Structure formats: C-alpha cells, structure tokens
Amino acid sequence: MNAASASSSTSLPVSATRSLLLQLAAGAALGLVVLYGVAFAESPLLHNAAHDVRHITVKPCH
Amino acid sequence: MIFQRLVWSALAAAVLVGGVQTGVQRWQAAPLILAAEVYEEQKAEAPEPVASLTGHVHAEGVAHGHEHEHEHGSAKEWEPENGAERIGWTLVANILHAFSMALLVFAVMGAYLYQRGAAMGSMALASVVAAAGFVSFHLWPSLGLHAEVPGMEAAPLHARQVWWALAVGSAALACGVLGFTRSPLRWVAAAVLLALPFMVGAPQLNGDPLAGFSAEAHAALEQLGTQFIWATTWVSLSFWASMGLVCGAAFQRWLRPVLEATFERSKPSASAGTAVNP
Numbered sequence: 005m006n007a008a009s010a011s012s013s014t015s016l017p018v019s020a021t022r023s024l025l026l027q028l029a030a031g032a033a034l035g036l037v038v039l040y041g042v043a044f045a046e047s048p049l050l051h052n053a054a055h056d057v058r059h060i061t062v063k064p065c066h
Numbered sequence: 067m068i069f070q071r072l073v074w075s076a077l078a079a080a081v082l083v084g085g086v087q088t089g090v091q092r093w094q095a096a097p098l099i100l101a102a103e104v105y106e107e108q109k110a111e112a113p114e115p116v117a118s119l120t121g122h123v124h125a126e127g128v129a130h131g132h133e134h135e136h137e138h139g140s141a142k143e144w145e146p147e148n149g150a151e152r153i154g155w156t157l158v159a160n161i162l163h164a165f166s167m168a169l170l171v172f173a174v175m176g177a178y179l180y181q182r183g184a185a186m187g188s189m190a191l192a193s194v195v196a197a198a199g200f201v202s203f204h205l206w207p208s209l210g211l212h213a214e215v216p217g218m219e220a221a222p223l224h225a226r227q228v229w230w231a232l233a234v235g236s237a238a239l240a241c242g243v244l245g246f247t248r249s250p251l252r253w254v255a256a257a258v259l260l261a262l263p264f265m266v267g268a269p270q271l272n273g274d275p276l277a278g279f280s281a282e283a284h285a286a287l288e289q290l291g292t293q294f295i296w297a298t299t300w301v302s303l304s305f306w307a308s309m310g311l312v313c314g315a316a317f318q319r320w321l322r323p324v325l326e327a328t329f330e331r332s333k334p335s336a337s338a339g340t341a342v343n344p
Binding site: 017020021024025028030031032034035036037039044049052053058059062 | 145146
C-alpha cells in the first residue's frame with residue numbers, strides 16, 4: 005500500500021462512517037415518528053385502530 | 067445506502083414479532099379488555115344519576131343514554147368491529163409498534179458497534195438492548211402510570227403523555243449512560259436520571275378511577291385492573307424477549323457486515339496508520 009492510496013482511502017471511510025451514523029439516527033427518528041402515530045396520535049381513527057395495542061403496551065389512552 | 071437495509075430489516079423483524087405478539091395478546095390481555103368494555107358500555111348506557119333520582123323518566127333516560135355512548139372519541143367515529151376486523155387492526159398496530167422499536171434497537175446496536183468495536187456478539191448485544199428497552203419503555207413508565215383497562219378514569223391525557231415521555235426518556239438515557247460511558251460517575255448520573263420522573267411525579271387522578279360504576283361493576287373492574295397489570299407485564303416481557311432474539315438475528319445477518327466493514331476502515335489510525343508509515 006503506497007502513501008497516495010492510503011491518504012485517499014482514509015478520508016473516504018471517515019465520511020462513509022459519518023453517513024452510516026446519520027442513517028442510523030434517521031432510522032431512530034423514523035422509529036419515533038411511527039411510535040407517535042401508533043401510540044400517541046390524537047386522530048380518533050388512529051386511536052380506535054390501535055386502541056387495544058395502546059392499552060396493552062401501557063401507553064396513556066383516553 | 068444502509069437506510070433501506072435498516073428499514074427492511076426492521077420490517078421483517080416487526081412482522082414476526084408483531085404477529086407473535088398479536089397471538090400472545092389474544093391469549094393474555096385482550097380478554098380482559100373485552101370483559102372491561104362490557105362494564106364500560108353498561109355505564110355509558112345507564113341513565114344519568116340525576117334522572118334516576120327523579121324516578122319517572124325511565125323512557126327518556128334510556129333514549130338519553132345513547133348520546134353518551136363513548137367517552138373516548140365521539141360515538142360517531144369509526145371503530146373496528148369486534149372479531150376479525152379488530153384483530154386485524156391490532157395486528158397492524160402491533161407490527162408498526164414492533165417496527166418502531168426495531169429501528170431504535172438497530173440504531174443503538176449500530177452506535178455500540180461504532181463506539182466499542184466488535185467485541186460483543188449480535189445476539190448478546192441485542193439481548194442487552196432489549197432488556198434496556200423493557201426497563202425504559204415498560205417498567206419505568208408503568209411504575210408511575212400503571213396499565214388501565216377501558217372504563218377507568220385517569221388524570222388528563224396530555225399530562226400523562228408528557229410524563230410517559232419523560233419517564234421513558236430518562237430511563238433510556240440512564241441505560242445509555244451506563245452502556246456507553248466508562249466514567250465512575252456514570253452510576254450517579256444514571257441514578258439521578260432514573261429518579262427524575264418520580265421527583266417530578268406522575269399525574270394522578272384525584273378521586274376514584276372507577277367512580278360512577280355500580281358496586282358489582284366496581285369490584286369486577288378492580289379485579290380486572292389488577293389482572294391487566296400482570297398480563298401487560300408478561301406481554302411486554304415476551305415482546306422484548308422476542309425483539310432481542312429476532313433483532314439480534316436480523317442485525318447479524320443484514321446489518322452487521324455492512325456496518326463493521328465501514329467502521330473498521332474508518333478507524334485505521336492504530337493498525338493501518340502504522341502500516342502507512344514508511
């Protein structure tokens with residue numbers, strides 16, 4: 005491995021890692037949005053559809 | 067893009083866990099909800115106490131009762147019919163709930179892999195994260211706001227939701243501090259975080275949560291309520307146990323190889339760095 009290829013391959017993995025971590029964070033954020041929809045959204049339709057799951061997973065419900 | 071992989075893996079895990087959960091709930095918890103709803107409907111259909119005091123408005127009272135049908139949501143709103151339709155929507159909600167939790171579990175597992183390296187196997191790591199999930203998402207909020215069957219009155223919804231988020235957030239942060247930092251102070255920080263929601267205090271109802279029920283219904287609902295607290299605990303334990311198993315396997319198969327390959331290349335300063343030096 006020569007010095008030129010080493011320097012170009014160290015900057016790439018760093019940005020690739022940053023991108024991976026951001027995507028993991030984006031996944032977690034999507035998880036929180038879906039959780040809100042299932043367990044907390046006030047819409048009566050969502051509430052009634054997920055009613056039993058809200059009770060059983062001990063989310064505050066009505 | 068690992069994001070797509072993340073979403074598909076979470077969805078695969080969620081279909082499995084959500085499907086099994088719907089079965090476990092039918093057996094453990096749903097019968098208690100259905101039994102409580104019988105009393106809830108009796109109360110909603112009963113004549114107003116004022117009307118029964120006057121004693122001569124029987125026909126009016128019955129007609130009147132229908133206007134009060136459901137205390138949660140208005141009577142006109144759609145709700146699934148008991149049976150297949152209701153179970154179907156419960157299955158959908160269970161899958162989405164498991165999907166949201168799987169995404170969080172994968173994010174924490176990925177962050178751990180990044181920070182601590184590959185020392186821990188996927189199954190062991192998933193088990194620890196699932197245990198933290200049980201403490202954060204079930205045990206800690208339930209200590210302040212216990213599970214309730216339909217028909218029970220409680221403090222205002224919004225206040226309870228805010229406290230629930232505080233309890234879950236504090237417990238999750240405490241688990242994160244314990245798992246991700248090595249300072250000796252982390253135990254103190256975790257203890258403070260775990261105590262925080264209880265220093266704030268969960269919103270509680272002043273008075274009887276079962277006020278307005280007949281003595282017989284009151285006693286029956288009290289018993290159903292206690293059974294429900296235990297049932298939801300078993301259901302949640304089974305949920306997190308299956309999440310640990312399924313998410314561990316999915317992470318090992320679909321996510322770990324990609325994550326590890328990138329993380330290892332980005333931390334070469336120790337190994338590759340020495341190799342680069344002439």
